[in-house]
Amino acid sequence: MTGVLPRQGIAQLIESGAIRADTPIRPEQIQPASLDLRLGRVAYRVRASFLAGDGRRVEDRLAEFEMHRIDLDQGAVLEKGCVYVVPLMERLALPDGIQAVANAKSSTGRLDLLTRLIADGGTEFDRIAPGHDGPLYAEICPRSFSVLVRPGMRLNQIRFRAGQAVLDDAALADLHAREPLVDGEALISEGLGFSVDLSPALAACAGFRAKPHAGVIDLDRIGHYEVSEFWEAVPSPKGRVILDPGAFYILVSREAVTIPPAYAAEMAPYLAMAGEFRVHYAGFFDPGFGHASARGKGSRGVLEVRCHEAPFVLEHGQVVGRLVYEKMAEIPDQLYGAGIASNYQGQGLKLSKQFRAP
Structure with missing residues (x-):
């Protein structure tokens, strides 16, 4: 196995x-x-x-x-x-x-x-x-x-x-041909690439930036905190955002992603040469994420972004990360979003569960 x-x-x-x-x-x-x-x-x-x-x-x-x-x-x-x-x-x-x-x-x-x-x-x-x-x-x-x-x-x-069951690019392309993994053209290179959504539809609030002097968050308090006490909206009127060094942002992928039941995925850090920022801190995607068999129609990937040494311009459609797919030893007896507490099935731009819906 x-x-x-x-x-x-x-x-x-x-x-x-x-x-x-x-x-x-x-x-x-x-x-x-x-x-x-x-x-x-x-x-x-x-x-x-x-x-x-x-x-x-x-x-x-x-x-x-x-x-x-x-x-x-x-x-x-x-x-x-x-x-x-x-x-x-x-x-x-x-x-x-x-x-x-x-x-x-x-x-x-x-x-x-x-x-x-x-x-x-x-x-x-x-x-x-x-x-x-x-x-x-x-x-x-x-x-x-x-x-x-x-x-x-x-x-x-x-x-x-x-053992190792990571899909190489050829196997990933074959899987996408049989069962689309994104709602559009698939960028496949050492995994499935995805880009950031800074489209005009999100111009007023393309994401959130953490406020530097916020209070304490009790992790047990679900849907409790006002977003405005901890986050400020990040507009993108021209389809771009300038990231400040040391600041932390929540953005969203342009692509809606699907993880078929027989596969799992992990978000991998993107190459440093792509820019002065890092995407990904929480990276597991479970079987059934965004999949129709688990009440999903594709789910956006939420991007946790931190800028490094210099201000950096992030533009709509810029590739910022990749998903590495691997085979399951067998299909789970319960999928993500199907009968279990799955907080982020069908998500768009979404903060952690401790915050009230903006």
Whole structure:
């Protein structure tokens, strides 16, 4: 069996003890092609981001970099601009032949809440090698807003795959010919390219820019916050936006994307030579996203954009990212948007679920 493990395969890993937790894993954590990971009861404020390194334990590195500990049981604020490490409730004992990759959940990325997985012996963020046996940790750095967190909150997610099943350009073109992946011409080059929508129809509000001195966001409060308290609208009267260095933007793709049930996708960072900006912090697209079999008619990709060193002009239709598709080991027994709480099926320009609809 080769490909991304579906929810029923993840359930089998839990039953076998390859994924385990002292607090039982809840059914709603298991997504069509990933598992949501839960924060534990303590956060460590550290001096800097770090990786454990080959042959070393995260626990030992924490002793080097810890500044102080924060009890999360009653809720605690993780402050903007600081770095925290939080032990997760889940731990792994992966069998040989099964590797894992993690990513921030959609709502996490839309809050500019940089969340990455680290583990003992790790030399990369968000990557767990076959045979790994040990605890997991989330490194969290709030970049635009301070956030209130509690134990059990789910900020990142993990996928499991057997072997490599990434579609090359020829296979992706064949899939698009059989089942259109975008509502228009497909730009296929090391994945499916997508562009930014700054069309005249969105001239008054083509996106949102995070306000620099906003208040705290309680991640448990859904549909609670007024957009205007945390975001300012970004107009594009001439079909372009000038990105400011260090600012964080929420924009939307021009293309409506589809992920067929037998496939999963991940948003990959675009080449640096394309401009002084980065797109993508939350990057998993589940089987059924935007697909008709899961009550979808194509869904736009929300773009989390941060400009780097110099102001940069982003123009309507400019290619800003790509989706890498890979085969599922088998079709999930439940698809994204079909009978599960899928907040972003059929989405357009949309902020995280904590905000009221503008």
